[in-house]
Structure formats: C-alpha cells, structure tokens
Amino acid sequence: xxxxxxxxxxxxxxxxxxxxxxxxxxxxxxxxxxxxxxxxxxxxxxxxxxxxxxxxxxxxxxxxxxxxxxxxxxxxxxxxxxxxxxxxxxxxxxxxxxxxxxxxxxxxxxxxxxxxxxxxxxxxxxxxxxxxxxxxxxxxxxxxxxxxxxxxxxxxxxxxxxxxxxxxxxxxxxxxxxxxxxxxxxxxxxxxxxxxxxxxxxxxxxxxxxxxxxxxxxxxxxxxxxxxxxxxxxxxxxxxxxxxxxxxxxxxxxxxxxxxxxxxxxxxxxxxxxxxxxxxxxxxxxxxxxxxxxxxxxxxxxxxxxxxxxxxxxxxxxxxxxxxxxxxxxxxxxxxxxxxxxxxxxxxxxxxxxxxxxxxxxxxxxxxxxxxxxxxxxxxxxxxxxxxxxxxxxxxxxxxxxxxxxxxxxx
Numbered sequence: 001x002x003x004x005x006x007x008x009x010x011x012x013x014x015x016x017x018x019x020x021x022x023x024x025x026x027x028x029x030x031x032x033x034x035x036x037x038x039x040x041x042x043x044x045x046x047x048x049x050x051x052x053x054x055x056x057x058x059x060x061x062x063x064x065x066x067x068x069x070x071x072x073x074x075x076x077x078x079x080x081x082x083x084x085x086x087x088x089x090x091x092x093x094x095x096x097x098x099x100x101x102x103x104x105x106x107x108x109x110x111x112x113x114x115x116x117x118x119x120x121x122x123x124x125x126x127x128x129x130x131x132x133x134x135x136x137x138x139x140x141x142x143x144x145x146x147x148x149x150x151x152x153x154x155x156x157x158x159x160x161x162x163x164x165x166x167x168x169x170x171x172x173x174x175x176x177x178x179x180x181x182x183x184x185x186x187x188x189x190x191x192x193x194x195x196x197x198x199x200x201x202x203x204x205x206x207x208x209x210x211x212x213x214x215x216x217x218x219x220x221x222x223x224x225x226x227x228x229x230x231x232x233x234x235x236x237x238x239x240x241x242x243x244x245x246x247x248x249x250x251x252x253x254x255x256x257x258x259x260x261x262x263x264x265x266x267x268x269x270x271x272x273x274x275x276x277x278x279x280x281x282x283x284x285x286x287x288x289x290x291x292x293x294x295x296x297x298x299x300x301x302x303x304x305x306x307x308x309x310x311x312x313x314x315x316x317x318x319x320x321x322x323x324x325x326x327x328x329x330x331x332x333x334x335x336x337x338x339x340x341x342x343x344x345x346x347x348x349x350x351x352x353x354x355x356x357x358x359x360x361x362x363x364x365x366x367x368x369x370x371x372x373x374x375x376x377x378x379x380x381x382x383x384x385x386x387x388x389x390x391x392x393x394x395x396x397x398x399x400x401x402x403x404x405x406x407x408x409x410x411x
Contacts, residue, residue, distance in 0.1 A: 012036030015379025016167035022404025037137035053114035072384030170353035190355030198343035287320035367403035
C-alpha cells in the first residue's frame, strides 16, 4: 500500500489556513496538518477591523490593487490575476458568509462580526479533515533527503513531511525569523509598516478627535507624499493619509529613528492662487464677520480657528480688516503647515511589518522556495505589506491559495 503524503503548514493565521485548505482542495489524497504555536488560531482575523474583520477590498482592477502594497505590489501582480479580491469574496459567500462593501471600498461580513470569518475557516478545515495542532511552536526545520523534518519546542520526537508551507506571519524583531536562517534564504530585517505619528506637546493635539476628509501629507526632505483623511489624536496624527505615509516611508523613517518633519496641506489643493481667490471671495461676502468665526474653506471649525490663531490673526479681526499679506500667509499655512514628528505609535492588535523572507528567494508563480524544493511561503512571513483597507488579508488569501496548490495548475 502506497504511503499517504504529508503536508505541514506552519502558522494558524489567515495565510496558513488558506494554504492548508488550498492544499486539501488541490490534493485531496494528502494528509494536511496545521501547526499553531499558541492556544488560539486566527487571532489577527478575530481582532482586525475593530472586531469586524476587513476581509478584503472591493478594488477589482489589478494594477490599482497592486499600488496598495509598498513592498510586494509588482511581484503580486500575477498572483492577483489568479486569485484576487473577487475570488476572495466569492469564496466566502459560497460558504455562507454574506459580505458587504462599505463606501471606502472595505469589505466586511454583513454580520459585522469577525467570528463569521473565523467560524467559516474552522468549519471548512474540519470538513476537509485538516488536523490542527495547538501549542506547537517549531524549534527546527531541516531537509533530510526528499522530505522535511520538523521538531517542536514541547515535543522531543521529530515529524517527517513531504512538503512544508511556512505561514508564520510577520515579526517585529529579527529574532522572530532566526529559525528560518538555516534554510539559506535572505531575510529582510523587519520594521513597523503601519503606525501613527507622535507629536509630543504640540498644541494641535488639543484638537484631538478633529478630522479632515482630504489632506495631503508630505515627508520633508524625502520623496514621500500621500493623501486621504487625517485624524488629530491626543498624541499626534493618524488616519489613512498618515498611515500611507508610514507604510511607504517605513525604511526611510526607521533610518532617521522616527524624527522628521511633515508638511500638511489641509485642503488637498496645491494651487495657492486658487486658495487665495477663495479666501478673497469670503472676505467680500462676509466683510463684517470675524475671520476666526467665518470659515473660508470647508474645514472643522476648531481646526480653522486653530490655524487662524497660529498665523497670528486675532480672534476679533474682521475679514474687511485682513491685510493681503496676512491672507497670503494664511493660505501658505493651509497648503504647507509644518510639524515636527518625534516617534511613532503602532497598533498592537493589527501590527503590520515589512521585512521577512526576501521575495527574490521565492518563485512567485508557485510560492515555492527557489533553493529548497518542497518548501513554500505564504503571508506576512514574506517581505510583503500593504495599506489598511483589507489589502494585507488579500495578500494572505492569495499567497496562501497559490502556495497550497503545490505547483499544480502552474501558469
């Protein structure tokens, strides 16, 4: 009797589960075991999106989708043509999870409960007979002839597998990848990828909770500029515009130890002449009203008053009395408001890193190692990271699905 082939998937997160499920779909004759180092699987799925799980994004155009990945965008392109956001939605909905798309393109379960996604994945694994092993932290992985030997921290006996898929996720420190070094793959040192900007004792933090819908953020002295909503917090600034800047600037900002300056364009408009004309129109229309009380632009009132005060315009100054010079200064401030950043704050529950296994070490058509046959990678263990909006999960679903094919249907 022919011995049943065995596949080990290391890591019980989104990528690991999808890799295990895909392996069983494409190779129903093999035995699939999924090893999780803790007592819980899918922990990140559970807490993501404020407990709602931002499953994916509604973006269907592949080139546009790839732009959401500061690292890995170009390399993921071909994978996305084979398993993309549309495929992800179809996968979950065909298994009874109703999904909805919100105005910003983020996709969530209609239930607004991440447990819907967790239960779906667990039920599918159970139906397919996938063996889930908890408290199984891998101590060592080595190649012995044509198979792989896995040893665990809490178990002396080694286990043999024909194929191994590594989906252990990202790590905030290089130590988290040490056990993979023996596999002779280049490891890009990990760095935080999504974080907010700290501005200790800056007066603007008194406006915590104030948000603008469309600002532009530029990191001074570096070619990094983003746009989107911006939120003022009690420690500094957050929101999509800031998080994008942190992601695309991750290596650069780490190199300067997170001490740098940003320029904020509060209105998202570069042309200061257009802004000055709008300012002038407001002055003509409301000559007797105080500048601080009568906004010239659709900004939150507290922010407008803060900026007017910052430029030195008194609280009772009327529009008719505002000098052209002061008006120009106000426009310049609205378009190029400078702030000093001193540090960062990361999201502990939804921690995203860049770094990991270098993509150059992996065959991106199959997710198989170029140097180690029978070894595959999926998810954040790779040097792939994305903006917020469901993109990181999509990378996990796509790389997991392709890795689980184990070279089958290779294109």
